[in-house]
Amino acid sequence: MYKLASEQEFEYDRESAVIIDLNNGEFFELNEVANIILSGLIENKSIIEIQNEITAEYDIPEDTVLNDIKSFESQMIKKGVIVVQS
């Protein structure tokens, strides 16, 4: 269960797939798959749900998708973009 870090720190525009770090002005550009994953994590979808959503749209092996989701999830936590919802 994740939520976007404080609104004072990050602005996430899922329409344009952009995350702006309000602390330093840097912005991260998300590709379509990354955008699906981040939206899914914030909307409290399970990893399997996100995986299904991606495999339904893209011709990518399930294992690869699963690994990508987990890898992206840890990157977002590491960068402080998402935090575990209490």
Place this chain on the structure above:
Amino acid sequence: MNTIQRETIRYDIANFSINLKASASIHSQMQPFCYRINMKSEKPRLDIEIITDCEKDGSILLWAKIQEKKETFNRFELKAYNLFFDKEFDCYYFVGGNLLGKYDRFNEKAVWYINEEKFYARNIFHICILDILCLSSPKYESAFYHGAVVSLNSTGFMFIGNSGSGKSTITQKLSIQTPCKKICDDVFSIAFKDTLQLYPINSGNGYIKNSMNDFLNTSEYVKLYETSSKIYFLDNSPKPTNVQPKHVFLLDRKVNGDLDNTIIQEIKPDELIKLILSRQANVPSKFTKERYRLLKKFCSTISANLVVYSGDCNINSLYKRMCQISEG
């Protein structure tokens, strides 16, 4: 001998006005907001302090205080990406070359410590005025962008690109070789009302040198600083334009590539946001979110092309595209 000069310039931008007040204590010849400072012999250190404040009528008050200290000077280059946030002191710091700046976002107070051998008027203008305006203006539904503008039949065409991407050169060529009129070639402001309103910010613009003699012979402009290719000057009476901003050309100049090969590509609005973000200094402030919101609004209102070229940009291709857009 030190001199103290004070000057107030009022910029009418959209439905609000900004008073720019300078209070400067400097060593040698200085005109208000014309930072032609000869410091080669003394090599003092300047502390520039900019304080912004909001007046009762909603206008922003900015004033710059320049103080001289005897220190060794070195060249500096201001780079926005060198800005970092100090959580402990809740301040932003600039570090670039030999420049150290501190921006206190909550008190909207900024202090830059600059060591430089030669003072560049444009740099100071950007530091003292534009950076602060960029940070503060979104709360008044107005945003500043680094870019050039030409008009064709009252349609505004904006050129956005990184330094060296050819904004000045292309707008200059368009104004000479085609019926396009150059509006500005460095900074413009967009006021977000029912329609977008464009305001050229002429102070500190860099114009291609040889074309500027006529401008500089009038009393409306004051020459600030001169390099081998550009003259930076101040417009003493900034005015809004009746140019309707309609289209952005994002310039992507390739260092290596086929000469005379200019490709003009369509850009979708969501791609445009990212492309503009990557070509603007994204200095954070408490209005960063507002600035982003205005950028989205801007991108959803205008059309855009990516112009990829190497060598010289093909002005004819560009003008042809502009005619198509202008004619609707």
